[in-house]
Amino acid sequence: MAELPNITRVDEAYTTEIPQGLSEADLVLIHKYMKMQRLYEERVIKLYRQGRAVGAVYTGIGHEAIAVGAAFTLEKEDVMCAMHRDLGSHFVRGMTLKRVALQYYGRKEGPTQGRDGNMHFGDYQLKNYGMVSMLADNMPVAAGAALAFKIRKEQNVALAYIGDGTASRGDFHEALNFASVRNLGAVYICENNQFAYSTPLSEQMNIDDIGIRAVAYGIPGVIVDGNDVLAVYKVTQEAVDRARKGEGPTLIECKTMRVRGHSEHDDASYVPKELIEHWLKKDPIEQYEKLLIEKQILSEQKIQEVEASINQEIDEAIDYAEKAPLPEGPEALEGVFAD
Numbered sequence: 001m002a003e004l005p006n007i008t009r010v011d012e013a014y015t016t017e018i019p020q021g022l023s024e025a026d027l028v029l030i031h032k033y034m035k036m037q038r039l040y041e042e043r044v045i046k047l048y049r050q051g052r053a054v055g056a057v058y059t060g061i062g063h064e065a066i067a068v069g070a071a072f073t074l075e076k077e078d079v080m081c082a083m084h085r086d087l088g089s090h091f092v093r094g095m096t097l098k099r100v101a102l103q104y105y106g107r108k109e110g111p112t113q114g115r116d117g118n119m120h121f122g123d124y125q126l127k128n129y130g131m132v133s134m135l136a137d138n139m140p141v142a143a144g145a146a147l148a149f150k151i152r153k154e155q156n157v158a159l160a161y162i163g164d165g166t167a168s169r170g171d172f173h174e175a176l177n178f179a180s181v182r183n184l185g186a187v188y189i190c191e192n193n194q195f196a197y198s199t200p201l202s203e204q205m206n207i208d209d210i211g212i213r214a215v216a217y218g219i220p221g222v223i224v225d226g227n228d229v230l231a232v233y234k235v236t237q238e239a240v241d242r243a244r245k246g247e248g249p250t251l252i253e254c255k256t257m258r259v260r261g262h263s264e265h266d267d268a269s270y271v272p273k274e275l276i277e278h279w280l281k282k283d284p285i286e287q288y289e290k291l292l293i294e295k296q297i298l299s300e301q302k303i304q305e306v307e308a309s310i311n312q313e314i315d316e317a318i319d320y321a322e323k324a325p326l327p328e329g330p331e332a333l334e335g336v337f338a339d
């Protein structure tokens, strides 16, 4: 297929070359954050089934390469607007398992002080703006943050994650257009997991690649394998560098698959089994571990140690959260209105 002018389609072969700027310690950290997301989410599924975690449980199982690979390119002063499949991105930016557990238990000490019980959270201290439940609205928010950086002459970047269904909303187009016209330092990561709840991509748009929509806004579009963490890192780093230099926004489409239901109440029976099986073979963590073992950066034994240490941290976080107090009723209004 002929390439469109400013669209880059990254070769699908799994990346084996280490992108510039990543040390061995970085590679190990990337693995740890991906594993933290996976192990925490697998645990929370069990807690949900036991009736212990409150609210809906959305996981990003299979999305870890996108969540971690893209967030790993950011500096502390940059802004991140995550979505509901990006738990790992919060870990990259300094969120702790303990605070995440407090959030899932709706506890007063948690990031939303018990106002919500799942991935709808952020942390202003860490410059992770709260997840906006109205999908696509985090895109104009990121554009606004990038506009503020521009006005203040700060070379920071705003990165927002969105889904394929999100790309069907008006705010998606308005934000891309605004960011382009104002030449803002925004990076948009579209996690195309092929389903928006029960709606397959083919029933919501007549194109295969969401990344090509960048053409209409005169900005670069990139299409990359979202299960290849080093590829996601590399293309996001390039977009972040451009944004930091004042060269404007980028739309990056990361192809992946939602290998579970929309959330844990949904058995995804409407998704063809072969499709899930195909993508499970491309598991982002398994592929990355294979590469790290081949490059002698990690060993099977070291991976087991990493898992054991994360699991222990999860045990402690859950234990702490289960014993922590819930908010009192009147506290629900605190921080809702300006004083």
Ligand SMILES: Cc1ncc(C[n+]2csc(CCOP(=O)(O)OP(=O)(O)O)c2C)c(N)n1
Pocket (backbone or CB within 6 Å): 085, 133, 134, 135, 162, 163, 164, 165, 166, 167, 169, 191, 193, 195, 196, 197, 258, 262
């Ligand atoms: C504006 C808006 N419409 C509907 C919803 C309800 N909703 C929450 S997640 C979701 C599916 C979103 O699909 P996608 O953007 O592809 O992300 P995914 O969940 O597949 O990762 C929907 C419809 C919402 N949160 N906001």
